[in-house]
Amino acid sequence: MKENRHVRILAGFTIAYILLALSWWSVLLWQKNRQVHELQLVVHTLREDLGTADPSDRVRIDQRHRRQSRMILGESVFMLLSISIGIWLMLRGFMAEFRIGRQRRNFLFAITHELKTPVAALRLILDTFRRKDLPPAKSGPLLDSAIRETDRLADTLDNLLLTARISHTYQPRPEEAWLDDQVTKWMAGPKRQFPQRILEWELPEEPLPLRLDWAGLEVVVRNLIENAIKYSPEQGKVMLVVRHQDDGLHLEVSDEGSGIPDPEKGRIFDMFYRSGNEDQRETKGTGLGLYLAREITHRNGGTIRVADQRPRGSRFIVHWPVHHEASAGRRR
């Protein structure tokens, strides 16, 4: 970090020196050009006094001076501009590299934490079971907690494996299923993991059989709901709304949390992006959830965006095209 600061200071000095030197040489050249012009005029006046001057020389001297002044000005401005643009592009690349480096470090830190914490909790619970003969009143909550930790570990591993697959082998796999069955399945996990939270959902009234990549859509909704729970207060409501429109499914996941500031809205879908500093951050996560949600949605031809929820919170809006309606067969 310290080395980095030294390099940045040195780079700053070098850039400032190049720009100053260039400006200085341009001014000097300009002055020299003016002096040469003045000298030429003196020589011309002497020649006139001696009666050897050609009257057209005066016009030529002035024309040459004007041409050379224009050339010095043009070249200086062009060089200053191209050097400035080059420096700006270099700095932008440098800043992007720096940001990616920091996000990678944060990711490693976060992933270690996300994997170690549930494993340590599970070990502790198993240890307790081995050492003590617990009555059902005590073993029940401990088992619930073990299942919650296992779910959390499984979610983190799912996200990691999917991230590794997403750019190479991931293919949407359309299957036929009933919308209400799928939504009930999606909500079962968060309800078990967060029994104290208010989780509500709204569906089309008619049961609907659809053919789409349900596994992909589940990853998207799971990550959005987990985030809504994570980034909103305990008493805040988390809501999933699903509507069926002519061109596909329209889904919205909203919460009553602190919301997302406008400058961050475009960046939260980037890989590893997490707002704030890893050392001070209180929420758990790896910065992969929204990246995966966006990639999977795009692979299925859909769109995802974030908006503010009134009076507070965020609202993630997903449009998921359904190209082939399922045969409206009987529910098994």
Ligand code: ADP
């Ligand atoms: P993670 O949650 O693991 O940090 P995500 O990719 O899911 O990673 O989210 C990226 C960032 O977007 C989060 O770190 C958080 O700052 C912000 N974010 C995502 N969802 C919400 C939400 N519902 N409310 C507020 N901030 C959110």
